[in-house]
Amino acid sequence: MxxxxxxxxxxxxxxxxxxxxxxxxxxxxxxxxxxxxxxxxxxxxxxxxxxxxxxxxxxxxxxxxxxxxxxxxxxxxxxxxxxxxxxxxxxxxxxxxxxxxxxxxxxxxxxxxxxxxxxxxxxVPVWRLLGLDAAAVPPTSMTVGIDNLDLIAQKTREASAFEIIKVKVGTADDEAILSTVREHAPHQVLRVDANCGWSADQARDRIEAIRRFNLELIEQPIASGQYDALQRLTEAVDVPVITDEDSATPDDVLKLAGRVDGVNVKLSKCGGIRQGFDMIRLARAHGLKVMVGCMVETSIGVSAIAQLAPLADFADLDGHLLLADDPFTGPVLRGATVYPPDAPGLGIGSA
Ligand SMILES: [Mg+2]
Incomplete structure (x- = not known):
């Protein structure tokens, strides 16, 4: 047979x-x-x-x-x-x-x-192969990286078309950074990403000091591997805590279940679309919120993770948008949302 x-x-x-x-x-x-x-x-x-x-x-x-x-x-x-x-x-x-x-x-x-x-x-596009509905993709955040306040103001103004801004924090100047972003983005949703920047001892105070800026969530507040401290922090603050550096693989989801509010899933951390799909299903089964994210990468990498974005609560798919010379096309920016393309496979073309 x-x-x-x-x-x-x-x-x-x-x-x-x-x-x-x-x-x-x-x-x-x-x-x-x-x-x-x-x-x-x-x-x-x-x-x-x-x-x-x-x-x-x-x-x-x-x-x-x-x-x-x-x-x-x-x-x-x-x-x-x-x-x-x-x-x-x-x-x-x-x-x-x-x-x-x-x-x-x-x-x-x-x-x-x-x-x-x-x-x-x-x-067929990969998202259809996976049985997903591209219309379900949540709006993406646009990242404002750490910089001097003038450039932060400029980058914030340039992100005015996006509903959500992700602000990189974890420095001694977090309040000044957020104050500048808020001034230039009075109505947008703000997320912050500390990239492990706060110590476990100081994180709670640092979050209390910036929560007046009305934050949707906090990504990776403290260095990775400190699960008990992460859990205590998540319980102590009223802003949702999402891991990124801590949540690389499906195994990590099991360690984080019941300790944090959600996980950021990236293909280069977990090993691709298949692993990412598994990781998201596992996170869901444990009641965790799901963010899909990317590194600073071209339209190939972003289109690949965008195929899974219909499964996410939060999308952070701006990697290719931060580039000046992306040689490829693929992800479709419509309004404030980055959708996976309708073209077969990952739908990659030349810019
Ligand atoms: Mg992050």
Missing amino acids: RLWGTMRGTMKLTWRRLSVHTKYPFRIARPGSSVDGNDVHRIIVEIERDGIVGRGEAAPSSFYGQSLETVEATLAQAGPLLGDDPFQIGPIVDRLLYRFNDHRAAVAAIDEALHDWVGQKLE
């Missing part, structure tokens, strides 16, 4: 480095940002078979012990493990995670390329 036609031909994995640039220098509270000033270095992965090319993006972060070199080394070892059938996304990703669990940014790029390939082959 044959359940499915035999696949002929072979699957070819290739990759190349790509340097792009942010419009403004990108700064966050902790070291290990995946952006160096304005310079963003990514690896674009291609999987070719039957004349169809699927693409994915690796956004390595030194915070997770990843670099361009570790991504390339992982890809070189991963090639022979892929097999010949791109439809086998499940077994392929499982094999790769078993071998390269510390290098999930590379695994994510392969997972994205496989989804893109399958979607193109079947002529």
Whole structure:
């Protein structure tokens, strides 16, 4: 008995480095940002078979012990493990995670390329392949990074078309930063992201000092791995606490369940669309809110996570919008929402 036609031909994995640039220098509270000033270095992965090319993006972060070199080394070892059938996304990703669990940014790029390939082959967008409704995507936030107050004011004004602004905090100047943003965005929803910037002892006071700015949520207030402190903080403040650095994988969701209000899911942290889907379902089963986010990355990476955005309560899909020279197109900005495209696969085109 044959359940499915035999696949002929072979699957070819290739990759190349790509340097792009942010419009403004990108700064966050902790070291290990995946952006160096304005310079963003990514690896674009291609999987070719039957004349169809699927693409994915690796956004390595030194915070997770990843670099361009570790991504390339992982890809070189991963090639022979892929097999010949791109439809086998499940077994392929499982094999790769078993071998390269510390290098999930590379695994994510392969997972994205496989989804893109399958979607193109079947002529459906990935979100439809996953059984999702693109109309359900929540509006995205636009990020205002750490900077001097004049530039923060300028960036806030430039974000006026967005309903939600995500303000990077975790510095000694948080109140001045938020005061400036609030002045130039009196009616927008404000979220803050401390990127581990507050100590467990000071976090509660820091939050009390800024809650008058009417915050929708707080992302990763303290350094990762401090689950008890995170739980005490979540119980003590009335602003929802969402983890990011703490919530990399489905396993992390289990550790965080009952301790925080929600988790930020990013493909380069968890290992791709398949892992991200699992992570979101697991978070839901444990009553956690879900944010979908991205690194500063091109339209390939953002389109990949946008495919899962219909499952999210909060979207932070502005990575490509922060770039001055994104070479690709894909995600569709309509009003204040970044939607996954209607085109097959990830719907990637050239800018
Ligand atoms: Mg974050």
